[in-house]
Amino acid sequence: MKGTIIIAAALAAVSSAALAAPVTIHAGRLMAVPGKAVLGPSTIVVDQGRIVSVTPGHVAPAAGGQVIDLSAKTVLPGLIDSHVHLASDRGGIESAASSVSDSQQHHALEAQWNGMKTLRAGFTTVRNLGDAGSVMALRDAVTRGWVQGPRIVDAGQSISTTGGHMDIRNGISDDMAELLPAPTNLCDGADECRKVVRNQIGRGAEVIKFATTGGVNSGTGLATRMIDEEARALVETAHAYGKKVAVHAHGADGIKLALRAGADSIEHGTMMDAEIIRAMVRQGTYYVPTLSTVNGYLERIAANPNAYRPEVRKQIDWRIGIAGQSLLKAYPAGVKIAFGTDAGVSKHGRNADEFELMVKYGMPPAEAIKAATVNAADLLGLSSEIGTIEPGKSADIIAVTGDPLADVRALKSVDFVMVRGEVVKD
Numbered sequence: 001m002k003g004t005i006i007i008a009a010a011l012a013a014v015s016s017a018a019l020a021a022p023v024t025i026h027a028g029r030l031m032a033v034p035g036k037a038v039l040g041p042s043t044i045v046v047d048q049g050r051i052v053s054v055t056p057g058h059v060a061p062a063a064g065g066q067v068i069d070l071s072a073k074t075v076l077p078g079l080i081d082s083h084v085h086l087a088s089d090r091g092g093i094e095s096a097a098s099s100v101s102d103s104q105q106h107h108a109l110e111a112q113w114n115g116m117k118t119l120r121a122g123f124t125t126v127r128n129l130g131d132a133g134s135v136m137a138l139r140d141a142v143t144r145g146w147v148q149g150p151r152i153v154d155a156g157q158s159i160s161t162t163g164g165h166m167d168i169r170n171g172i173s174d175d176m177a178e179l180l181p182a183p184t185n186l187c188d189g190a191d192e193c194r195k196v197v198r199n200q201i202g203r204g205a206e207v208i209k210f211a212t213t214g215g216v217n218s219g220t221g222l223a224t225r226m227i228d229e230e231a232r233a234l235v236e237t238a239h240a241y242g243k244k245v246a247v248h249a250h251g252a253d254g255i256k257l258a259l260r261a262g263a264d265s266i267e268h269g270t271m272m273d274a275e276i277i278r279a280m281v282r283q284g285t286y287y288v289p290t291l292s293t294v295n296g297y298l299e300r301i302a303a304n305p306n307a308y309r310p311e312v313r314k315q316i317d318w319r320i321g322i323a324g325q326s327l328l329k330a331y332p333a334g335v336k337i338a339f340g341t342d343a344g345v346s347k348h349g350r351n352a353d354e355f356e357l358m359v360k361y362g363m364p365p366a367e368a369i370k371a372a373t374v375n376a377a378d379l380l381g382l383s384s385e386i387g388t389i390e391p392g393k394s395a396d397i398i399a400v401t402g403d404p405l406a407d408v409r410a411l412k413s414v415d416f417v418m419v420r421g422e423v424v425k426d
Contacts (some may be wrong), residue, residue, distance in 0.1 A: 027075035049421030062361030078124025078396030080376035118348030122414035130158030156205035164214035213254030222251035231261035288340035296346035324361030338370035
């Protein structure tokens with residue numbers, strides 16, 4: 001036993017020493033700050049999980065230092081998905097069944113599995129916008145170094161009014177609904193809305209997410225399901241605690257309601273008009289398009305035409321038909337865009353499919369990449385930590401073959417991933 005302890009201690013010491021040595025990365029092409037000029041051959045030095053320096057050319061490493069040769073690759077910052085649901089990517093009737101058949105412990109393990117698919121796809125940071133609590137546990141485990149995973153900014157439970165998009169009793173029989181625990185994420189009236197925000201923050205939520213309209217998957221549609229005083233109470237309370245607010249909104253009236261309340265980002269934003277776009281530009285509100293939901297719907301329907309309840313399928317068909325139209329209007333008008341997929345509706349690990357859709361609906365590849373790095377970091381309030389490859393920032397670095405500025409689909413096949421200085425894909 002004593003010998004085992006000595007060997008374990010020795011191995012730990014060797015491991016610590018190896019991690020402590022600076023790592024030198026030789027990049028072929030470097031997108032250090034997406035949106036700015038791409039650099040030629042460059043050297044990045046990483047130590048203790050941080051970027052120490054970025055210099056032109058391929059500089060020899062310090063004595064005993066490790067070299068990672070990416071000289072044939074395009075190197076760029078770790079990508080950021082501003083809208084995911086890590087706990088599952090099972091949709092429709094299958095998802096509803098899993099919510100009652102699977103334990104929270106099961107969902108926590110599923111979230112870690114989905115998180116690793118996301119991380120290996122090059123997304124080193126995600127903003128998880130709602131689940132029953134399993135992802136919050138995963139976030140803390142990743143932070144403590146217990147498990148691998150992307151950096152997670154978590155919203156706790158998403159909030160809505162009774163009967164709104166986040167009411168888990170939607171579509172469930174009265175008999176079954178009586179067996180469910182009383183929802184803690186619903187509010188009716190300003191006072192209840194203030195309380196529910198405080199509850200989520202008390203649980204550890206880092207961002208608040210609520211719905212002003214119904215939703216596609218819940219069968220609640222475009223209708224506005226909240227009033228001004230409720231939305232204002234939600235936003236004012238979150239902002240008083242220093243938390244940003246993401247608002248799920250499809251219909252134009254619900255988007256306008258969120259903007260009047262002072263939302264920091266509009267998620268989905270399916271029905272934007274000129275008034276909405278002017279307000280978003282004026283207020284500096286971010287738009288997170290989540291175009292990838294369409295891919296998830298099409299794949300599930302192809303596998304099983306009855307994957308969704310009829311009332312939900314009707315809304316899905318509408319969503320598929322209108323996808324991308326708001327982005328076509330918002331981007332040229334100067335609305336700030338942050339990358340987000342709604343992964344969970346689409347498949348985890350396929351997050352980069354969103355780039356192709358963003359380009360299809362009017363964004364140049366350079367701007368789509370900026371949306372997934374510089375802009376998303378700003379939306380998450382993490383610009384000092386992530387989003388670029390610069391000294392002092394977290395060593396979140398990926399590499400791809402080819403030139404994503406010429407063909408953004410290059411980002412769908414990531415060759416190298418480093419997060420917080422740790423190589424997770426090489």
